[in-house]
Amino acid sequence: MGRIVFAAGAPHAPAIVGLFDRAPAESQKVVKDTYAAISHELRAARPDVVIMFANDHLANSRITFYPDFLIGTAAVHSGPHEWFQEWIACRNYTAKGNPDVAKALFQGMTRRGIRMSSREENLNFDDNISVPVVMTDLDQTDMTLVPVLQNCTVPPYPSPEKCYEVGKALREFIEQDLPQDMRVALFGSGGLSHEPGGVKYYKIDEDFDRAFLDICVAGDHKKLLKEITIERLEEAGTGGTAELLSWFPVMAAIGERPGRSFGYTGWPSFRCGVGGVIWDLDSKQ
Amino acid sequence: MAWEKFNPNLAAHDLVQDMKWDPKLREEFKQNESAVLDRYKLMPQERKAIEERDFRTLYDLGMHPYLGGQLSRFIWGNDAGKGAVEASNKLVASLQGHSRDIPPT
Numbered sequence: 516m517g518r519i520v521f522a523a524g525a526p527h528a529p530a531i532v533g534l535f536d537r538a539p540a541e542s543q544k545v546v547k548d549t550y551a552a553i554s555h556e557l558r559a560a561r562p563d564v565v566i567m568f569a570n571d572h573l574a575n576s577r578i579t580f581y582p583d584f585l586i587g588t589a590a591v592h593s594g595p596h597e598w599f600q601e602w603i604a605c606r607n608y609t610a611k612g613n614p615d616v617a618k619a620l621f622q623g624m625t626r627r628g629i630r631m632s633s634r635e636e637n638l639n640f641d642d643n644i645s646v647p648v649v650m651t652d653l654d655q656t657d658m659t660l661v662p663v664l665q666n667c668t669v670p671p672y673p674s675p676e677k678c679y680e681v682g683k684a685l686r687e688f689i690e691q692d693l694p695q696d697m698r699v700a701l702f703g704s705g706g707l708s709h710e711p712g713g714v715k716y717y718k719i720d721e722d723f724d725r726a727f728l729d730i731c732v733a734g735d736h737k738k739l740l741k742e743i744t745i746e747r748l749e750e751a752g753t754g755g756t757a758e759l760l761s762w763f764p765v766m767a768a769i770g771e772r773p774g775r776s777f778g779y780t781g782w783p784s785f786r787c788g789v790g791g792v793i794w795d796l797d798s799k800q
Numbered sequence: 801m802a803w804e805k806f807n808p809n810l811a812a813h814d815l816v817q818d819m820k821w822d823p824k825l826r827e828e829f830k831q832n833e834s835a836v837l838d839r840y841k842l843m844p845q846e847r848k849a850i851e852e853r854d855f856r857t858l859y860d861l862g863m864h865p866y867l868g869g870q871l872s873r874f875i876w877g878n879d880a881g882k883g884a885v886e887a888s889n890k891l892v893a894s895l896q897g898h899s900r901d902i903p904p905t
Contacts, residue, residue, distance in 0.1 A: 533880025573866055574820070578813045598820050602873070604880035639821075668866055670803050712869025713802065714895040716888050753802040754865045786888070 517693030519686070521560035521700035522769045523553050524731065524762035525791030526707055527569065527646035533604040534784055542780040542789070549777040549791040550650040556793055557651060557658075562700035564613050564659045566620070566685075568765065569643035569704035570758035571664035574599075575634070581669045582632035584624075584681070587662040588617035594640030594648070603642050605649045613659035616693065620661060623688035629681055631663070638664060647704050658700070667705065667758040675743055678760045679736075682767025689768070703765040705758030707779075707788030708751040715752060719781040723751035724788035727759065731792040734773040736766065755787070765794075772798050807862025811840040812850065816867040819874055829874060855894040 531546045538546070557565070574596065576582055593609045600607070614635075621633040638644075644662050648654055666672045673681070689699050707727060708720040730739050748757040772794050779790035815836070819826045829836045837847055849857040853875065855868055863871075872891040877883015 529880065533884075573817065573864070577817055578808050578864060578867070597823065598826075598878070601879040602884055669808070669864070670806060710865070712865035712867070712872070712891065714892065716869075716892045749802070784885075 516691065516695060517689040517697035517699050519689060519701060519769055519796060520562050520698045521557055522765050522794040522796060523557070523701075523791060524703035524706075524759075524765060525549055525553060525647065526787055526789050527642045527644075527704045528709065528785050528787035528789060529603040529642040529646065530785045530787065531789060532646060532649065533602070538782055538785065542782040542785065545778040545780040545789055549789070552775075552777050552793060553791060554651040557653075557700060558656065560698070560700060562658055562698045564616050564661055564697070565653065565700040565702055566616075566661045566663060567644060567647065567702040567704055568663045568665050568761040569647075570667040570761060572641050572643060572668065574639040574641050574643075575664060578669060581666055583666045583673050584629075584631040585638070585664040586617050586621050586631055586633040587612065587638045587664070588614050588621070588633050588635050589637050590614055591637070592640065592644070592660055592662060593637055595645040596639035596641060599641040599645070603645055605645055608645070608648050608654040610648055610654040610660045611658070613661050616659070616697075617661045619692055620663075620688060623692045624681070624684055627684040627687060629684045638662060643704055647702060665758075665761050667760050668754050672757065673760065674745060675740055675760060675763055678763035679740060679767040682764035685764050686768040686770075701765040701768055703762035705761040706756060707759065707790060709755035709787035710752035711755045711786070713753050713755070716786060717783045718752070719783060719788045720751035720756070721779075721781040721788065723747065723756070724781065724790060725779060728776050728779060728790050728792065731762065731766070732774050732776050734766075734771045734794070736771050739763075739766065769794055769796060772796065802865070805860055805862050806864060808864075810846060810862050811842045812846055812858065812863055812871070813867050815840050815842075816870050816874070820870060826874060853890070853894060855891055856897060859895065
């Protein structure tokens with residue numbers, strides 16, 4: 516059986532790379548502290564594979580035929596996709612894929628009643644996967660990557676309850692289907708509050724963000740499912756904040772565990788609330 | 801909820817997707833926008849809204865805001881430091897119904 520050795524959730528806002536130099540010192544500190552802790556602890560956990568859930572942002576499929584969970588089964592994952600390079604302003608990367616785990620995941624989730632889709636070609640990655648990869652230099656390690664691009668923005672997208680169910684199936688998959696002693700890291704990429712392309716593009720819902728981080732840090736899943744509804748996510752930023760649903764499979768897979776966050780910033784030019792969580796897997800559930 | 805008007809049938813969505821995936825089409829859009837628009841089954845008011853950079857109307861017709869944001873970047877700029885900031889300022893100004901820039905800070 517495989518084992519979850521690391522679990523985190525963090526934003527992938529492009530501006531934390533592209534506008535980093537212009538940000539106030541206290542906002543820079545949150546970005547640096549969050550991703551430094553993630554990079555450090557991810558390495559220390561020595562995972563064989565990182566399964567990363569992230570909003571697809573309509574980068575791979577037409578709106579008329581849109582998958583809810585799209586697994587990238589390629590042998591390597593290069594990015595960012597051409598049009599997003601100048602927008603994110605990050606370096607290019609080529610991370611090692613893991614076709615065996617990716618395909619096993621597709622089969623394992625299918626067998627457990629969770630509909631996913633898969634694609635063998637290099638997926639188009641925008642900030643969703645690119646920002647976490649370059650912020651952690653994941654491509655410069657031996658870790659392999661299995662991206663799961665999630666529909667968090669084309670209604671009706673999978674609900675919090677559905678995403679939680681996905682996480683429970685994910686845990687079973689890791690424990691029952693993966694090879695003995697395989698070490699797995701889980702990463703939920705997305706959030707916090709933002710409204711990309713909307714009338715509230717520059718508005719960040721700090722109250723929501725802080726409450727969400729508190730729930731994650733406490734590991735209170737009853738509260739998570741009660742308070743973080745689709746309505747509340749959309750109210751905190753239409754079409755953007757709901758990408759926090761990529762944290763749900765991670766949380767459901769590890770169970771109710773406390774975590775740590777590394778500060779919060781709502782600097783408007785990031786156009787996104789910024790803060791992350793690493794969960795403590797050694798704690799008792 | 802801002803999704804009440806969302807209409808996944810809008811041809812403008814395909815226009816944005818195609819431009820994202822095809823650098824040549826992007827270039828052609830810059831050089832000869834109407835020739836590109838001719839190829840899509842846009843409703844007359846949808847086409848007029850694109851031509852007039854009237855995002856409020858586009859969203860009222862049902863455009864997905866994420867793709868609306870990307871359309872604004874094809875028009876006004878996509879680079880992190882400058883163009884994309886200008887694009888989001890102009891997009892928000894259009895949605896809010898005025899012409900002044902929105903100070904990003």
